[in-house]
Amino acid sequence: MAITAAMVKELRETTGAGMMDAKKALTETDGDMEAAVDWLRTKGLAKAAKKADRVAAEGLVGVSVKAGRGVAVELNSETDFVAKNADFQQLVREITDVALETAEDVEVLRATHLNGKPVADVVTDAIARIGENLTLRRMHVLEGDTVVSYVHNAATEGMGKIGVLVALKGDADKAQAIGKQFAMHIAATNPVSLSEATLxxxxxxxxxxxxxxxxxxxxxxxxxxxxxxxxxxxxxxxxxxxxxxxxTLLGQAFVINPDVTVEQAAKEAGVEITGFARVMVGEGIEKKEEDFAAEVAKTRAGA
Incomplete structure (x- = not known):
């Protein structure tokens, strides 16, 4: 039986398996969808599907900067415990490095190859290996004469709960020096926009x-x-x-010196802020609240 792209897509969505694994499963079972699911389960490749409905609102934001280009990538997990896992942190690091070199948005990043596989499949493999639902949720790119990064609540170098990028014009040394302070300010105040013109x-x-x-x-x-x-x-x-x-970032009182605005502080330093990005883990995700007492009551009622 001919294996179509639509069949592969359906099996991937059903099981969470990688594209090549789904295609192989269908080939091995002559296109029988149920048998293909079972084939993947026996290989341990459908484990991810059982995790897919869980809310992934924890995780890490990885940031990286090179030659006037910076990226911030959010990879979510279900628990903060996994975010402390060395395997998960290595995954964030590798995906962030790929994003810095090649990707322009999260969809492109998902399709970009990492270690011979699309990043989306690498994440799926990690779900099965780590045992939690993982989501590659967002990616921000920022470019400028000088781009400075900052990580708040860092779990390890280059990743943490909040990742900030700031783009500046002006003398590179001055921009680097005060750029870190501006990035810390952004992490603390979470401005909506750069200026009134961009609101x-x-x-x-x-x-x-x-x-x-x-x-x-x-x-x-x-x-x-x-x-x-x-x-x-x-x-x-x-x-x-x-x-x-x-x-607005430029209109806010500068946290390092509240007597001046961020815009005034930049002018005094001889630089101009041209853009910023702030990514916080789980921002905007509705977390499911667990009611332990209700769960216990339900258990007793069914006993």
Whole structure:
């Protein structure tokens, strides 16, 4: 029986096996899907499928920089314990190195070869070996005259819970020196955008609606209401200015010296920040909360 790409894809999705393993299983079983699943199970290659529905919200972010190019790669695991595993850390290191040399986004990275296999298959193999669901979730690329990296809560060199990249223009030595401080600032404050010009217009419009409604409501309930012109021309613009300052990197007070903004600190150092990336492990993933008491009660009820 001819083995089609669609059959291989279906078996991969069912079992979590690698592409070549799935194709071999179908070939060995003459295209019988159920028999192919059993074949993979007997070889220990379908173990990953049993893990696929588990939430992988822990893990590590690997960062690497070379010649004005930096990457941050997030590889998730189910537990923080696995993130401390030397095998897992080596996997993060190897994938990050591949990303730095060849990949432009996470989809390209998944298809890029590592040790003779697509990275996606390497991750699948690691699931079976390590025994937890793993997910190659995100990759950020940042380029500039100088790119500086920083890892917060480092598990080992080049990887940890938060990875930051900062791109700068100006003297390379000065950029390296203060770039690390800017990266630490970004890790701590998590700015939404570089500047007001790069803030999402939808976010600004929504905030303007909120601040306008809030100011009008406060004024209506005040014992001494202010004139409408004061509300529209002073109070609302003032609150929007504060919002922009708190949420943009260049507008934030510099954590190393709160008397100046990050933009002012950069100018004083003779450099310009042109971009940044901040990746935190599990950011945006809804973690399943385990209710131990409910689990015990359920067990007793079924006893």
């Amino acid at each position: 999402d217009p939808t976010l600004l419009a929504r905030e303007l609606e909120v601040q306008t409604a809030k100011a009008l409501e406060e004024n209506a309930s005040s014992a001494k209401p202010k004139p409408e012109a004061v509300i529209q021309n002073n109070i609302i613009p003032g609150r929007m200015k504060k919002f922009v300052a708190e949420n």
